Amino acid sequence: MSRDAETTALPLLALLVAMLLVPAGSLRAQAGEYGALFERLKPALFTVEVVERDSGNKAAIGTAFLVTGDGRLATNYHVVSEHMLDPDRYGLRYRDADDGTGPLRLVDVDVLHDLAVVEFAEAGDRRLAPPFALADALPAIGESVLALGNPYDIGIGIVPGTFNGLATSQYRSRIHFTGALNPGMSGGPAVDREGAVIGVNVAAAGNSVSFLVPVEHLVGLLERLPEAPSTFDAMRSRVTERILAHQAEMIDRLLEGDWSGERFGPMRIPREIRPWIRCTGTGRDRDPETPWSESHSNCSLDDRIYLSRSLDTGTVELVHGWYRSDGLAPLQFARIPEQTTFLAFNRTGENDVTDFECVEGWTRHTESPAWKATWCLRAYVDYPGLHDVLYVARVPLAGTEAVHLHYTLAGVPRDAALAFHRRFVDSVDFPRSGDAAGEAGTPGNEH
Amino acid sequence: MEIVVEILGTTGNVLERHRFDRRQVSIGRGYRNDVIVTDEHVDAEHARLEVDDEGTLRIRDRGSVNGLRRIGRRGRVNDAPVCSGDRFLLGRTRVRILLPGHPVPPAVRIRLAERLLLALGRPLVVAGLLLAWLAAITAETWIATIGEFRWTRVVEDHQFQMLGFVALAVGVYFLSVLFRRGGHFLAHLGLLIVLFLAGVLFDASMEIARFNAGDRAYPWLDGLAAFADNAVLFVYLWGVLYLAFHLSLVRRSLVALSGVLVIFALETLPEPPAWMNAEATFPLESAFLPPGYRIVSPMPPDRVETRMDALFDIVAEDREQSLAERDGDGTP
Numbered sequence: 001m002s003r004d005a006e007t008t009a010l011p012l013l014a015l016l017v018a019m020l021l022v023p024a025g026s027l028r029a030q031a032g033e034y035g036a037l038f039e040r041l042k043p044a045l046f047t048v049e050v051v052e053r054d055s056g057n058k059a060a061i062g063t064a065f066l067v068t069g070d071g072r073l074a075t076n077y078h079v080v081s082e083h084m085l086d087p088d089r090y091g092l093r094y095r096d097a098d099d100g101t102g103p104l105r106l107v108d109v110d111v112l113h114d115l116a117v118v119e120f121a122e123a124g125d126r127r128l129a130p131p132f133a134l135a136d137a138l139p140a141i142g143e144s145v146l147a148l149g150n151p152y153d154i155g156i157g158i159v160p161g162t163f164n165g166l167a168t169s170q171y172r173s174r175i176h177f178t179g180a181l182n183p184g185m186s187g188g189p190a191v192d193r194e195g196a197v198i199g200v201n202v203a204a205a206g207n208s209v210s211f212l213v214p215v216e217h218l219v220g221l222l223e224r225l226p227e228a229p230s231t232f233d234a235m236r237s238r239v240t241e242r243i244l245a246h247q248a249e250m251i252d253r254l255l256e257g258d259w260s261g262e263r264f265g266p267m268r269i270p271r272e273i274r275p276w277i278r279c280t281g282t283g284r285d286r287d288p289e290t291p292w293s294e295s296h297s298n299c300s301l302d303d304r305i306y307l308s309r310s311l312d313t314g315t316v317e318l319v320h321g322w323y324r325s326d327g328l329a330p331l332q333f334a335r336i337p338e339q340t341t342f343l344a345f346n347r348t349g350e351n352d353v354t355d356f357e358c359v360e361g362w363t364r365h366t367e368s369p370a371w372k373a374t375w376c377l378r379a380y381v382d383y384p385g386l387h388d389v390l391y392v393a394r395v396p397l398a399g400t401e402a403v404h405l406h407y408t409l410a411g412v413p414r415d416a417a418l419a420f421h422r423r424f425v426d427s428v429d430f431p432r433s434g435d436a437a438g439e440a441g442t443p444g445n446e447h
Numbered sequence: 448m449e450i451v452v453e454i455l456g457t458t459g460n461v462l463e464r465h466r467f468d469r470r471q472v473s474i475g476r477g478y479r480n481d482v483i484v485t486d487e488h489v490d491a492e493h494a495r496l497e498v499d500d501e502g503t504l505r506i507r508d509r510g511s512v513n514g515l516r517r518i519g520r521r522g523r524v525n526d527a528p529v530c531s532g533d534r535f536l537l538g539r540t541r542v543r544i545l546l547p548g549h550p551v552p553p554a555v556r557i558r559l560a561e562r563l564l565l566a567l568g569r570p571l572v573v574a575g576l577l578l579a580w581l582a583a584i585t586a587e588t589w590i591a592t593i594g595e596f597r598w599t600r601v602v603e604d605h606q607f608q609m610l611g612f613v614a615l616a617v618g619v620y621f622l623s624v625l626f627r628r629g630g631h632f633l634a635h636l637g638l639l640i641v642l643f644l645a646g647v648l649f650d651a652s653m654e655i656a657r658f659n660a661g662d663r664a665y666p667w668l669d670g671l672a673a674f675a676d677n678a679v680l681f682v683y684l685w686g687v688l689y690l691a692f693h694l695s696l697v698r699r700s701l702v703a704l705s706g707v708l709v710i711f712a713l714e715t716l717p718e719p720p721a722w723m724n725a726e727a728t729f730p731l732e733s734a735f736l737p738p739g740y741r742i743v744s745p746m747p748p749d750r751v752e753t754r755m756d757a758l759f760d761i762v763a764e765d766r767e768q769s770l771a772e773r774d775g776d777g778t779p
Contacts, residue, residue, distance in 0.1 A: 338735035361661030
């Protein structure tokens with residue numbers, strides 16, 4: 001994607017200011033050190049351009065780096081996704097440090113970890129720079145790491161930062177890198193002081209919180225290259241197979257997690273089933289204009305698998321809501337849970353998925369009160385076997401109290417979806433009021 | 448000889464009826480006539496009815512500007528024999544000549560339906576119905592405002608209903624006056640209130656039905672709601688045709704039915720309504736009431752799961768269709 005040049009000035013300026021503030025001695029030492037390293041690594045760094053064939057314009061840019069002696073480069077899947085999904089419309093080319101360009105060929109992708117391997121399509125008599133070394137182990141927390149890349153297509157640059165271990169909120173391992181990654185640096189390497197690659201630049205969460213794909217996944221992809229698919233169609237169906245297997249495994253691990261409930265209003269609900277499921281709570285007390293209180297427990301896995309510019313998947317969301325009022329008549333109160341609407345959690349384009357088809361009706365699970373549930377399903381048009389699931393159940397309780405239960409699953413196969421549903425509805429427990437009167441939550445914000 | 452002269456309205460209704468026992472009857476705008484007509488297209492002395500020497504009744508034009516015509520035939524009439532029931536046009540005025548022996552149809556019995564319609568016209572009944580309707584819309588507003596009830600909200604939320612109410616009542620009254628049928632205004636008002644009240648009660652029972660229903664029942668409930676709309680229209684037309692226009696049972700049933708069919712066709716032909724496809728789409732209805740309003744027994748979880756499982760095959764078909772549509776677009 002071609003970005004506006006003006007937005008790039010700010011981070012660069014900030015970097016300059018930061019460097020001026022560093023004591024002069026260390027600045028000289030670091031500058032010298034990074035300078036030599038950068039000069040050594042630069043010939044193995046390339047800009048990847050996705051070119052719209054009709055207009056000849058760049059549709060996206062990223063960074064790639066040499067990883068083998070025979071001219072294979074690593075980058076992000078999201079940099080080259082348009083080429084893989086629509087090769088007739090989007091071509092792929094590189095640009096090196098001397099502004100030399102040529103076509104690239106896509107070798108294989110790992111959509112789950114957002115990695116891709118490309119090679120020079122006309123590699124015949126090219127003199128290749130030595131490839132990047134891949135680190136055997138991750139550095140210690142706090143060590144300096146250098147991210148390389150071409151931010152906003154203004155030229156290959158170097159960004160110093162800190163290694164902060166693996167991010168725990170993610171299902172697929174990612175390195176937490178403190179340093180400013182910017183668009184265009186995607187697919188570039190992050191190296192330790194010796195210049196060995198520890199990860200691949202992949203995403204920024206703002207305020208210098210950035211993420212790298214650990215190099216082990218790149219090693220894995222390189223090892224699988226001999227069996228890389230030879231056609232785009234085969235590559236795409238391989239992607240579907242791998243997502244299906246990965247998501248089935250993820251749901252399995254979720255089902256084996258800790259579903260023991262915690263008290264939430266009149267029920268017990270699961271919270272952080274796995275460390276990578278994160279929960280937040282929101283609530284609102286009654287006030288004169290809205291004479292009821294409500295609380296929500298919102299747990300999610302927000303680790304998205306990028307599929308295309310309009311489509312991502314892999315998210316999980318569990319939401320429980322609790323409504324109550326002591327001033328309203330039951331008929332008036334019933335209007336309140338009716339007003340809450342629920343949407344799918346992942347991002348989808350109009351043509352990526354089918355419309356939702358739904359089943360709705362009253363049901364009852366074991367000792368629970370009866371509830372009215374809607375279960376909706378849609379299929380991914382380009383990824384056969386993958387589905388999004390949306391479940392909403394509204395539970396009217398005696399008097400002026402009600403509860404809603406909700407989950408969404410993005411990108412799940414049939415069996416995993418049904419198994420998750422069973423686990424979810426079984427996990428909701430309404431203890432009889434006498435059982436746990438002592439621990440009953442007080443209305444309001446309890447998170 | 449006895450002669451009956453009727454002045455008719457545009458729909459064939461009788462506006463005036465005169466009976467004479469003499470051999471000559473004059474019709475015109477002049478004040479010396481036996482039948483005085485107010486139509487400006489009629490001459491002062493326009494026509495005369497006479498019994499001739501052979502005892503035959505004849506009609507004669509007395510040299511009028513716009514002449515004398517038989518209704519339904521071309522050409523002026525100067526002097527012609529008249530049979531009982533013949534209709535003539537004098538200027539713009541319709542006149543029917545009858546002889547006293549002319550047969551009349553048997554009296555129409557006042558049926559139960561008509562007695563009920565007429566009973567709606569009793570002042571106490573109208574007042575009672577009005578109170579019941581106001582109570583119903585107040586209750587509706589009280590529930591919907593969730594603790595913020597104000598009396599003005601009742602008017603705000605129902606102003607179009609109230610405006611429609613007044614417009615219909617006044618409109619039909621003026622129509623009946625215009626056609627000189629002398630409609631039964633209070634009964635018409637009572638009928639309107641009954642229908643509005645039935646609408647509120649029907650909505651409430653639909654809420655309960657939707658609260659109990661599942662996805663399979665929604666298209667049927669939508670169909671029922673559409674049917675109810677047409678039924679209300681039918682009852683209204685049927686009642687009004689009696690109260691304001693005095694049409695007989697069979698005739699007003701036919702007219703009301705054709706009115707409903709026309710409205711239904713106008714609504715349906717451009718685009719079939721969703722309930723006709725018997726297909727529920729997302730998001731579904733989510734009417735919500737206190738648990739006591741649940742009448743249906745909940746489905747056992749395994750039956751829900753069977754239905755969920757079947758949905759996978761349905762979306763697989765949707766997916767095939769999306770792929771086929773995409774190929775059909777001519778994208779390479």
